[in-house]
Amino acid sequence: MQAEFDFEEIKEIVQLAIKEDIGDGDITSNIFIPDDSESEGALIAKEAGIVAGxxxxxxxxxxxxxxxxFTSNIEDGSRVERGTEIARVKGLTISLLSAERVVLNFLQRLSGIATATNRFAEKVKGYKAQIMDTRKTTPGWRYLEKYAVRVGGGVNHRMGLYDHILIKDNHLKIMESEKENGAIVRLVKKARKQIENGTLIEAEVEDLSQVKDVADAGVDIILFDNIEPSKIRKAINMVKEYEKNQGARTGKAILTEASGNITIQNVEDYAKAGVDRISVGAITHSARALDISFEIS
Structure with a gap:
């Protein structure tokens, strides 16, 4: 899957990666490789997966x-098998050897995330649920890792705390401890007055008894956190019944999302429950790098 890419977003992280690995130069190659030596190398997949980066x-x-x-033989989002030649690089040998690890660090990490995401996306194929990422990303890598999620067939959740309101249990607890009126209806109304049109408001529920209050508050998304699929199915039926009774007045549908302990083994159960979105932290924080090598011919 092709995904939009903004090079402005990666300038700093790339320069940091080059500085920390190459520094003042590759002293080994500078000593042993002639300055005018030229070579050609290939990036080779050592296992099956989805390439990103x-x-x-x-x-x-x-x-x-x-x-x-640099010549790519495939596009981002392509599925490769062991032994597939992904791309070729030609130029000064010292430059190739200096760049090898930095290139592989980016390519392997992002391909690993795309591959992990794709496994989840394939599990829910045929259902309406979308696989979404979270903010559980490597510091400094968020733009890149969320790009890899899109390449793998997933959808990005909020980029950060600044672009999407998500009212969680800790917000409600703190409001209560500060002797504020923590009623969800009041919180959502307060938020609506202070945000731009189009900014989504999502609220977390941990129990079915909270569903009607959250729906009444006028949220855009209800997040079912750490709730088993059978209970989520009941909650979604409650949301549908609410929309049936209120839809003519509000004119909008409430999206539903599942999160918390979602694994490759149980993700389809959540999709079957009928949620619109399934957020999975593991596709970024626990993705294993795809094995890719750089071989000079």
């Missing part, structure tokens, strides 16, 4: 040596 790989190479020639 080719635009990043090309960008990294150009930052190290603008004369390097």
């Amino acid at each position: 080719l635009p990043v790989a090309g960008y990294v190479l150009l930052q190290i040596d603008k004369d390097l020639i």
Whole structure:
């Protein structure tokens, strides 16, 4: 799956990666490799998976040596098998050796996330549920990791705390401890007055008894956190009944989302329950890097 990519978002992280790995130069290659030596190398998949990060790989190479020639054999989102030649790089040997680890670090990490996401997405194929990421990302890598999620067939949740309101149990507890009126209806009304049109408001419920209050509050999304699929199915029926009674007046549907302890083994159960969205932290925080090697011919 092709996904939009903004190179402005990765300038700092790429320069940091180059600085921490190459520093003042690859002293081993500088000592043993002639300055004018040229080589060609290939990025080879060592296992099956979904490739993500080719635009990043090309960008990294150009930052190290603008004369390097990078040729992709596939596009981001392509499924590869063991032994697939993903891309080739040609240029000064010292530049190739210097760039190798930085390129692989980006490509393997992002491909791992895309592969993990795709496994979840395939499990819910045929259901309306979308696989979504969370804010459980590597510090500094959020744009890149959320890009990889899209490449793998997932959908991005909020980018940060600034673009989507999510009222969680801790917010309600703190409001209560501060002797504020923590009623969800009041909180949502307060939020609506202070946010721009189009900003989504989501509220977490941990028990079915909270569903009607949250729906009455006028939220856009109800988040079922750590609730088993059978109970979520009942909750969704409650939401549908609420919409049936209120729909003519409000004119909008409430989206539903499941989160908390979602695994590859149980994700389909949540999709069967009828949720619109399933947020999975594991696709970013626990994704294993895809095994890719760089081999000079």
